[in-house]
Amino acid sequence: MNSISLARGQVFAGLGLIALLVVSVGIGAPAWADRLEAPADAPLLARLAVDALLYLHIGGGALGLTSGTIAILSRKGAPTHRLAGRVFFLSMFVSYAIGAGVAPFLESGQRPNFIAGIVALYLLLTAWRAARRSDLTAGAAEYAGLVAAALIVAAGVLFSYQGANHPSGTVDGSPPQAFILFMVVGGFAVLGDVHLILRRQLSRTARIARHLWRMCTSLFIAAASFFFGQQQFLPDFMIGTPWQYGPVLFPLIALVVWQVLIRIPKRRAPRPA
Template sequence: MTTLFNIFLMLHIAGGSLGLITGTISLVRKKGDKPHRAIGKLFSYGMLTAGSSAFVLSVLHPNYFLFIVGVFTIYMVSTGYRYIYLKLLGKDQKPALLDWTITTAMGLTGAIFIALGIYKLIGHDNFGIVFIVFGGLSLRFVKTDVDNYRGKIKAKNYWLLCHLQRMIGAYIASATAFLVVNSKFVPFLPPVAIWLIPTVVLVPLIIIWSKKYHVKLQGK
């Protein structure tokens, strides 16, 4: 069991490091060109490796940190990547069973996050705030998925907005994991603050870029 854990731990570290580096590069450089697409693929591979291995690690040795990072990362990267191929929703395209499966799983997990968060807060454990924040964000993205899959499109380039939002969301998970693992270097910050700093800093960036790139549908 120890050997298996160490193998997945190395995969998690390697994938997370690749995701953090390529994600940072993607954030600061030009979007949409060939290098961006190449870097984006590396980011997706790295984050899916990190997320999948984190989920396995959380099962081998139950750990809230790894479970949240794993589930949130897998969902964000998977849907962000899938939206590149879902450009005609609301017209003649229908989401695949895989799309509904990923979104449904995240919806159930997000609800569980919120329930656990409330339970922990009732027990005077402030870590419940982290569960509620990540659960709330997850359900917000899930609602967007459901609307899009049902043809309730709110932007002409909805697929681009969703791709951008999900990939930054995955980067938030990567940055959060990095800060949590290295929290010993900032002992003056409470654990809850360390968990939420990337979210507080980067969610406004999601909002700003979403408004910048939003293309309205005719008549709306």
């Protein structure tokens, strides 16, 4: 079994486990709390499923943030980069899938979090595909990705409109400006997918660029979700300081730097006389 088939098997196995846990939560009680927490009187199966999902989500996110940072800082193509990239993909896949899958079952409105999870998951999967296939060509996955990206843009426009016309000025607590991210990221993704479909195949530089910007943006979403969305778990000395903003901006800075570096022509070693 080659490495791509093995990775696919791991993905499908992870999806099956997450789906089983989410179904267990849905059967036990469809909407309990504002957070992923089950009350003491919930069925045992539901409480176990909730605890498993919570720890997998937190653990996957923490491991993903760490491994993603290592992958960005390490030399591209080196063993360290490849290993960190695999860990980042698998850990963030679990974290994103749980976040998007559980959101509909929570008591408070979670539509922005649900879409954010879908965006991050879409970027992660398409970036992984670009990295794993040196002969990346337009196929069914790319057409499906184009549809997903277009729906992300549509969701951003819809939520922005709903928030602007809602009495609270928000959609489930998020202002209309928050959905600009969906429209911008989804728009770039649509352009990238259309470019690949029209060209049928990407050059090596274009393929690496596709991989890098999608991975970095996926890491940015994860970092922003934790350092901004869960800042109550941060120590007081970090809030409002570069220690809080730095980890969120780091993937975006790395995205720009690497997009420039991969386009710089490499010097060829001189031929021996």
